[in-house]
């Protein structure tokens with residue numbers, strides 16, 4: 001538990017948060033605002049307010065900053081990816097070799113992340129921007145690009161088993177594979193590619209590791225800010241816009257152009273809200289039935305980018321079993337952690353979050369049947385079908401059958417690979 005005197009940081013929003021301060025991202029904004037005020041006023045007295053300090057502390061006002069500080073308060077050593085040791089040439093050589101095959105579907109993002117010392121997202125994005133010539137096309141400043149990508153990567157929570165920067169890198173790699181689809185590749189403009197990759201990289205930034213219902217029932221301020229609708233997705237988008245502006249990456253472009261890019265990024269990221277799945281699926285199906293998709297139209301290309309990002313976001317069951325299984329275990333671990341928190345604080349345990357009742361195989365079978373299969377069947381149709389689509393559908397069916405066998409082969413307790421702490 002927290003070692004500081006918490007009475008100084010009582011949240012005015014929720015009467016229970018005084019007890020939850022150490023465990024939940026519930027009232028950290030108030031907490032850090034207080035901390036911010038204290039530090040700034042103390043510095044001001046000493047005449048030492050530096051803009052750098054102010055900016056640094058201001059950036060503490062995110063889920064990620066909360067968690068870092070929370071670890072500090074508990075006396076644990078914070079870990080900053082990439083800062084601990086330098087990679088030797090062998091690792092860099094292997095990472096470079098992997099990048100030469102970045103468009104293959106069995107790309108092992110976990111290995112790539114280890115080889116890049118936790119910098120998979122930045123490394124991958126820089127590589128893909130080079131591949132597509134986006135830096136030259138949009139006259140991007142390399143220093144600003146690195147600054148922006150570094151901020152995005154850093155704002156993912158490395159302690160989340162699933163929603164971390166490796167998931168973002170995985171989705172980006174999948175998005176790249178979809179952008180290369182023969183049906184699509186020729187039609188895409190540099191702006192489409194830029195937005196597709198940027199949205200994939202940032203689509204879950206600053207994810208707290210709990211879902212929207214959890215934020216609503218704990219009366220998190222983001223839930224009221226976004227009126228209980230697409231709360232997380234709105235936060236991911238607005239955080240991305242904040243980092244774009246802070247880094248100045250698009251500041252050299254005409255204002256209407258950069259504003260349009262921000263809006264389109266929002267539309268793409270908001271499409272990943274799984275509760276809007278049916279809305280997108282029905283429209284997609286209708287277009288395919290009517291054969292009226294015209295990829296010469298920017299609006300139709302944007303819709304396909306939304307669908308592609310949605311596919312990339314939930315493509316784990318379409319990967320080869322060894323990679324797919326790791327993602328499945330990670331996402332369930334994150335669900336179970338939320339369930340543990342809910343149990344601990346006498347909140348109702350959310351669906352899929354009860355480790356005693358929801359096994360990994362049963363969660364995966366439900367996820368594949370209701371979310372992944374219906375979406376990828378239409379994507380398969382759209383690509384007419386491509387070699388990649390056939391490969392993905394093959395993995396999807398095999399993986400589903402494997403989870404079915406595991407479901408009946410073990411009791412729920414046998415399938416638990418993660419123990420409660």
Ligand SMILES: [Zn+2]
Nearest residue numbers: 167203204313
């Ligand atoms: Zn995601």
